[in-house]
Amino acid sequence: MTTSSSAGQSRRDFLFVATGAVAAVGAAAAAWPLVAQLNPDASTVAAGAPIEVDLSPIAEGQDIKVFWRGKPIFISHRTKKQIEEARNVNVASLPDPQPDSARVKEGHDQWLVVIGICTHLGCVPIAHEGAYDGFFCPCHGSVYDTSGRIRQGPAPSNLPVPPYAFISDSKIKIG
């Protein structure tokens, strides 16, 4: 008698565990769409397509701001002096060491294209300000140089360079 009842018991336990497990899987699967809907929707993704920017109206020493995927992109037409300043730095002494050549496209030294979002906490720095003739973030005092590299203040890294390419001498495609 004991044997058969314990066998019945284990069959029953298996049924309970299986039911619970299947129900748990269902609950977890039901949560998936509830989370997935938070992702960018298809129209947002489509609107994030690459943009083209005509550089010809930007005079030397001038910089413009364009938007791509909701982020400000700074495009600076650097002067000779600014390029010199960016080059004549001991790269090893920088908090985030990167030579200027790694931040611009070869043959297009005068064009600096960076995402204008401070790497500290996401404020937008001001161009042509700060001790290094580059960018200055008014929120917490981070200072970037003419190559957009961090020189002073709490920001941990350089202003990021977005993916872009020259499609002609005076036109770039960002994205």
Next chain:
Amino acid sequence: MSGPSTFQPKNPVLKWIERRLPIFGLVHSSFVAYPTPRNLNYWWTFGGILSFMLGVQIVTGVILAMHYTPHADLAFNSVEAIVRDVDYGWLLRYLHSNGASMFFIAVYIHMLRGLYYGSYKEPREILWILGVIIYLLMMATGFMGYVLPWGQMSFWGATVITNLFSAIPYFGESIVTLLWGGYSVGNPTLNRFFSLHYLLPFVIAGVVVLHVWALHVAGQNNPAGVEPKSSKDTVPFTPYATIKDGFGLACFILFYFWFVFYIPNYLGDPDNYIPANPGVTPPHIVPEWYYLPFYAILRSIPDKLAGVVAMFSAILVLAFLPWLDSAKTRSMRYRPLAKQCFWIFVGVCLGLGYLGAKPPEGVYVIAGRILTACYFAYFLIVLPILSRIEKPRAVPNSIADDVLGKKKSVVASALAVIGVAGLLALDSGSTARASDHGSTPPSMSWSFAGPFGKFDQGQLQRGYKVYKEVCAACHSMNLVHYRNLTDPGGPGLSIAQAEALAAEIQVKDGPNDAGDMFERPGRIADKFPSPFPNENAARAANGGAAPPDLSLMAKARGYERGFPQFIFDAFTQFQEKGPNYIHALLTGFEDTPPEGFKLPDGSTYNRYFPGHAMKMPNVLSDDQVTYDDGAPQNVDQYAKDVAAFLMWAAEPKLEERKRLGFQVMIFMVILAGLLYFTKRAVWADAH
């Protein structure tokens, strides 16, 4: 049932919390140790189902609100953007819109169960009245939610229902203006409806807590209608009621998902896929099916104020039920006469629901008056008199006796099931336009019909070609983008092909930094353009009638399927009214109208168009569009292809919906099976 909890936690952390906030004890005494009558049948499961549905509606509603824009100009398109662009947006929207129907199905069964078994009688009067309050709140919430998509039915439903208050003497008009926040239903109305639609479910949840609290003080009623006397009469809530409710819920979810995944628009009205237009009223305004009986009562009374009063009284009379029915015997199981009257009453409610969907003419008006009289007679005459004159049969001494001497009343249950199915089948949308006088379009065979239906890619590509070369000369599709042509489950173009098609159009963009508008080639993120700069230009070019946007055409058009065909449609998953209609319209032109028909100037005779005089000329002719896949180049084929294309445009996630639906249904069948066997194993101990 109440009083200090017997819950004694062992875990020191639980002990610490329990000493300060006895929440685990509360949960334990309410949902674990709580004694439930042993003889509860599955009609009692609907309480749990209702809690579940309230949860589903709140969760999906909160999420939909994250994507919805409550603005008169943007609301309609934001709902479409949810369905088209948001990840699983179509699922969440259909869960919510069909969830409302399921909520009402469950609440009607719950209420009828209460009526049949006398659940409103002493000591459960407050419990019952709280239920009536919940029902009123549900009606308000459901109505305001229906307004939010800002379609034609939403807009005109809001206009009609708010105008009910204009029946109030002296202050009526001012009250309506106050409700609208304007001189007509408009943006302020939509904003406040959205705010309240978001608020009321939480009020409902609050009253539900009171409802459950009152339930736990008085204890559950049961089919025998006798109070538990000893511990033999009850079983603990967990695991007995929990597992039984779990199985019942799984079956209900299967039913719910049938609608969500396979016939998601069956319970809605096609007119609500037409954007709200304050200048045109749909031929018949019908509420959602769950309000139809009350709508019928409203229309039966040939006086504005009296009609409104009758409609609200029809609900409020329920609150007085505990005093209208003074019978000592609770359950109608032991009251043969009352039982018969109850089923007649159910029939009266179904009849009123049917009449609510019919136009108020001829015999329907008379029938409506008779049934309205019957409805009130049940509460005000039948129950008070019966409770005094009827001699009930002997009730069992205890619940345990009832369980032992149980005979299954299969007939009653079957009747009830049929009743519910009938209620459900009173689909408003398909029955409401009886006076269209159009011929019924023939049912075509579509590759996308049925549970495993898929779009025919070649057909969609041909349909797009017909749209582009013929329809696009007059019509826009401003909810469809070139990128959609590359979406899975669509025409299956490559991104390069879609880009090339988009580049063929010129899009007006700007202003640029000089403040000028400019033209640029289209991109895949652009939508299918309108050939006209604005609506007035479109009207001018088309003899006064603006060609409608085609994005939702296949969902926004329907025709009467008639009784009983529309009941079978729920089982056969018939959802192809739109494409059938489009095909019929495009092939239904006739050069010579039948004798006696006076065709207005500038119109063409069309057999299937309501009224037959169509402003759109016959635009299709054989060999007009060149197909390169060998499909026949004739009007019939063009019409079929473009109808299929418009179906895809209206429901781009159709394939995904059916595929996911199949997986979910299989899963739910397995889960329901496991729950059934677990339930049997658990209840084996109880006998």
